[in-house]
Amino acid sequence: MTETAGTGRPRKARKQVNYGAGRVALLDAAVKVVARGGLRKLTYRAVAEQAGVTHGLVVHHFGSRDALIEEALAHTVRTSLNTSALETGTGSLADFSAGIADMVSSDPDTQAFQYELLLEARRRPELLTQVRALYDEYFDATRRELARMLPEDADEGLTRLVFAALDGLVLHQLVFGEPEVTEAALGRLRSLLQLLGGDGDGGPAADGGAGRPE
Template sequence: MTETDEAGRPGAAGKPRKPRKAVHYGAGREALLSAAVRVVARGGLRRLTYRAVAEEAGVTHGLVAHHFGSRDALIEEALAHTVRTSLNTSTLGAGTGRSTDFSAGLADMVNSDPDTQAFQYDLLLEARRRPELLPQVRTLYDEYFDATRRELSRMLPEDADDGLTRLVFAALDGLVLHQLVLDEPAATEAALARLRSLLRLLGADGDGDGDGTSAPTIAGP
């Protein structure tokens, strides 16, 4: 005797086969990457498998394998996807050269898409245990460092050096982590206002003359 088909006709041993989940072949590569991010955000990088992503996206296991070829490729492309998402939805690289626009809406960005941030922090911690992930993590941070340096250089009288770039991004990175865990948007925005004040002390927006003599006080927002 044959197994039942999806209409429920009798099968082997008279047991009906479970209906298969609908497959959305039109979901595309970006949808699969988003599914991978959600899997990691919920269960950690060790839960990331083709089958887990397929289940999350509502597609076949083979489709995920076809798109990415290896788990390492899936991780690398999911990471690149999260970087694009973060840079597109934040104003880290606003391009206006105004301190008031620098990282505006950071708390809202985290709250609207916490999985993207959780994926990146999980990968960061996993790289400490698995050095083979370090190249992907370095790529992640290089993207953020470059975006931060470009925006600081637009705001300040001189191009931002590596030390200032990393200092400012470390502040932003810490605020994102705290917002992700503690969910205190008012505290995040207050800290960002102080950061912008510090940047104006360095001459952001042309407020200073390069030697600090005409810079505003740090008490201002």
């Protein structure tokens, strides 16, 4: 507690925020609010309290709640793509999605936010367009990396199948923990991709230690 100047009355100390991060800090705060309380808890005041800033600053940056939701969703997708190794650009099975388990363990709120938005889109169709468009980024990144690994370009069915497997692993780890189970399953997925002619460069690590297929 600190004293209000000239009154001697205590006032509640605000949380500190990195003002250099600005908009990103507010997006991170919005993600935490939704991940922990659902979309119904997302208000300017809740975000401001989480970030340790004034209510007016959140309004200034985003203007509307819908804009805040849209930008927060885009922010989480960028964060996930940067930390999950979904698209490494190397075309090596050993590298494919190598960071997923650590991503979920270190930043569960980012993933929880996205699942909250997906479920909310079932109840609020107006969210579906932006959720679909932003998730298309995941599908495109998956397709591009599969094209680097496989002798033939991945069709939509294979792309969706691989991403659905990854998405399911993220959800299960988010709920149940057990990153070692995620890692083991990723090893099996890499083994299956190797059967399709995927680049097994990287030795035993390419299939997560699960053993190369005969």
